[in-house]
Amino acid sequence: MSKNLGITLGLIMVAVIGAGLLMALDGRDGATGSPSAPTAPAGQDPTAAPAPPTAPAELLVRENSRYLDRVEESPVTVVEFLDFECEACRAQFPVMERIREDYDGRINMVVRYFPLPGHTNSEPAAAAVEAAAQQGALEEMYVRMYETQAEWGESRESRAEVFVGFAEDLDLDTGEFVRTMESAETRERVASDFEDGVALGVQGTPTIFVNGHLAPSMPDYEVLASMIDAELAE
Numbered sequence: 001m002s003k004n005l006g007i008t009l010g011l012i013m014v015a016v017i018g019a020g021l022l023m024a025l026d027g028r029d030g031a032t033g034s035p036s037a038p039t040a041p042a043g044q045d046p047t048a049a050p051a052p053p054t055a056p057a058e059l060l061v062r063e064n065s066r067y068l069d070r071v072e073e074s075p076v077t078v079v080e081f082l083d084f085e086c087e088a089c090r091a092q093f094p095v096m097e098r099i100r101e102d103y104d105g106r107i108n109m110v111v112r113y114f115p116l117p118g119h120t121n122s123e124p125a126a127a128a129v130e131a132a133a134q135q136g137a138l139e140e141m142y143v144r145m146y147e148t149q150a151e152w153g154e155s156r157e158s159r160a161e162v163f164v165g166f167a168e169d170l171d172l173d174t175g176e177f178v179r180t181m182e183s184a185e186t187r188e189r190v191a192s193d194f195e196d197g198v199a200l201g202v203q204g205t206p207t208i209f210v211n212g213h214l215a216p217s218m219p220d221y222e223v224l225a226s227m228i229d230a231e232l233a234e
Contacts, residue, residue: 054212059196061110064189066133068142069100069109076107076211076231078224081114081197083205084125084145085153088218092206093146095221099228107228111142113193114205121152121159124181126190128163131180135172144170 060079080096082089100109113130115122125145132141144166152159160181167177180186197207208215210227219227 055200055209055214057212059200060209060212062192062196065110065112065193066130066138067108067110068139069104069107071105071108074106074108075234076103076228077110078107078228079110079112079209081112081193081200081202081205081207083114083116083119083122084129085119085122085149086116086205087149087153088204089206090146090149092208092218095219095224098221099224102225103228106232112197113190114197114202114207115190115194116205119153120156123187123190124158124160124163125152126193127181127186128160128166128177130186130189131177132167132170132172134180135177137170137172140170141166 061077078099080092082092096109099107113126115126129138129141129145132138148162148166152162163181164174164178167174200207200209206218208219208224210224211231213227215227216223
């Protein structure tokens with residue numbers, strides 16, 4: 001065999017072996033059970049993130065939860081975990097009031113107490129609102145807290161006497177109001193709302209759910225209205 005012929009045959013053998021390896025690798029990649037990229041269902045964007053699960057209804061609204069608006073047959077419930085001393089909640093307040101006005105008679109609006117530990121008067125304010133609610137003045141005290149937040153918020157000292165003054169202005173039984181506001185039962189009531197919020201993953205206020213769907217942080221009117229409209233249309 002000539003030297004040139006031997007070299008030629010060697011090159012051919014290398015090419016054949018290489019082609020065989022490529023075919024084997026290709027076949028292995030296409031074999032059943034091999035790792036592969038997931039295929040999105042028809043009509044679904046394969047890059048879209050999965051929809052987050054809805055929050056458990058039993059944690060969102062309890063039998064003793066406070067309704068600003070209650071419509072027995074409404075298919076939509078908006079739940080807000082709030083802190084009356086929180087400036088962000090104060091900023092969100094006009095949006096929530098506009099939603100209440102525009103969807104009056106069509107949706108439920110529930111408030112849950114979520115007093116943040118860094119606010120000295122957030123828990124007393126929640127207790128004051130609960131005490132007012134027990135005398136049928138939930139909405140009046142809820143509104144008063146936000147309208148006057150600049151007067152008592154961010155104080156390092158208790159402003160409970162300010163809240164008693166609010167009760168007097170609203171013609172509530174102030175003796176009963178004070179007893180309720182300072183009672184262990186009311187503290188436990190506020191704490192139970194906070195614990196439900198923690199269980200739902202609430203980390204700050206305001207945190208808002210529409211039929212269990214978590215709204216974006218500080219949602220504007222258009223965002224909340226869009227979420228509500230989508231639920232009403234179902």
